Amino acid sequence: MKNLVVDNGSYTVKCGFSGDQKSPQITANTVVRTRDGAIHTGNAYLSQHSQYSGMLFKRPHEQGNLTSWEIERPVWDIAFEELRVDAKDTRLILSETPFQLPQLSINTDQIVFEEYGFDSYYRAVPQALVDWVEHDEAEGENGVNSSEQKLTRKSTKKDVKPIKSNFSLIIDSGFNCTWIVPMLYNNVYWKGVRKFPLGGRAINGLLRELISFRHYDVSDEAVLINTIKESTCFMAQDYKKTLSNRSSHDCVFVLPDFKTTTTGYIRDDSTKRSKNSDDSEQQVLHLSDERFTPSEAFYHPEIIFNSSTSNSSKIHSSTFKNLTDLIVESLMTCPVATRPMLSANISIVGGTSKMKNFKERLSHELTSELPMDWTVRIRENRYDSIDMAWHGGVSLSEDDRLNDVCISKKEYFEHGPNWCQRQFGFKNQ
Structure with missing residues (x-):
């Protein structure tokens, strides 16, 4: 029996067989339509360099909920075909967003058993899977003060022994939102789960508005905006201080001309020489506070509503x-x-958490808010922040206890569609 682990994120799908792969296969969780009307599923749009401008992305998740299997099914088909998945002899370990609407979860269960025909199945929130990954101990220079912690990857050192705590706080900052999930003895403490409705999508939206208002209209340039965010944006350690010195953070981003570059790049002396292009022929963006203002919405959400077109006084107040x-x-x-113990064992995962200074800023903010005798410690991830949940699913698949909690196809057809929801739903976990 093979174990297939699928971390079904709203931005990418991470999937692979446990034991066979050291890293997951990553597929964009989207269907894309280009300006010429062509439809591309998954990673297929990445090869359409000349069509990056004006691409329209349609994703199966809305507000974090998997609402459209018409989009999700083709993405899964492509990912499973590349892995050569034989569902009849495979056990599926699937991640699902916390507090998923029950009917949407039942739809997923039906697709898994009735459409794909997997032999057995286990469904859990991705943050619970992250807790199955053994973390490396990441202490500060004095072993206590998290503000002095070194966020270097220590997992490659042989003298560092992995430790596993019974209590951990998982902060998962993804594309749609950011989840705060406390884990007690490998179980989700549902009363403490919180959702912060901002993620990578919101940062992209704010960045798009700022650039369109100050420079060029980039409202239809989703790929360009995402490239600018990943290559230039960062989290300010002190927003007011950084804003007053914003000139020191100026950078020049060269827009794609589809001759020398199709995605754009940050211009410096080395790239200028390598591109061999005349400055007068380049369209550029001069970015300063656009680099750190969108991400500041994580700590000042009113930025979003102050920049919106809504005239509601209730919203602004x-x-x-x-x-x-x-x-x-x-x-x-x-x-x-x-x-x-939870504040001393914080794990930060998700694609948005890879933004520069994200961990340092969060550590500083928590240290100033929590009691002085509490330790705030962000633990070092053994794997990339994006695929931590997938590696956690691999660790779970190697545990014998999985046999006691997964549901077989025979049990599903005996008890009906509601059986999986009774076993995996958040009310019973």
Whole structure:
């Protein structure tokens, strides 16, 4: 029996067989239509360099919920075909967003058993799978103060022994939103789960508005905006101080001309020489505070509504909880004895968390909000932040306890579609 682990994210699908692969196969979770009307599924759009401008992306997730299997099914078909998946002899370990609507979860169960015909099946939230990954101990220079921690990858050192804690706080910042999930003894503490409705999509939207208002209209340039975000944006350690010195963070981004570049790049002396192009022929963006203002919405969500076109006075006068507030709220709902241990065992995962200074800023904000005698420690990931949940699913597949909690196809057809929801739903976990 093979174990297929699928981390079904809203931006990418990470899938692969446990034991056979050291890293997952990553497929873009989208269907793309180019300006010429052609449809591309998954990673196929990446090869259409001349069509990057004006691409229209349609994703199966809305507000974090898997709502469209008409889009998801072709993406899975391509990913499974490349892996040569034989569902009849395969056990599926699938990740699903927390608090998924029950009917949408039932739809997923039906697709898994009735359409694909997997032999057996286990469904869990990705943050619970992350907790199955053994972390390397990442202490500061004095072993306590997280503000002095070194965020270097220590997993390659032979003298570092992996440790596993019974208490951990998983902060998963993805494309659609950011989840705060406390884990107690490998179980999700559902009363403490919080959702911060900002992620990579929101940063892209704010960046698009700023550039369109100040420079050029890039409202139809989804690929370009994402490239600018990944190559230039960062999280300011102190927003007011960084804003007052924004000239020191100026950079020049060369827009694609589809001759020398199809994605654009940051111009410096080395790239200028390598491209051998005349400055007068280049269209460029001079970016300064655009590099760090969009990401500041994580700690000042009112930035989004102040920049919106809404005229509602109630929206502009409302108080919105930022990421730090929700993390503190999540900790305070947990049992009193576990709170300091959770703050000392924080794991940050997700694609948006790879933004420069993301971990350092969050550590600073939590240190200033939590009691002085608590340790705030962000633990070092053994794997890439994007595929931590997939590696956790691989670790789970090697545990004998999985045989006791997964559901077979025979059990599904005996008990009906609601059986998986009763076993895997958040109310019973």
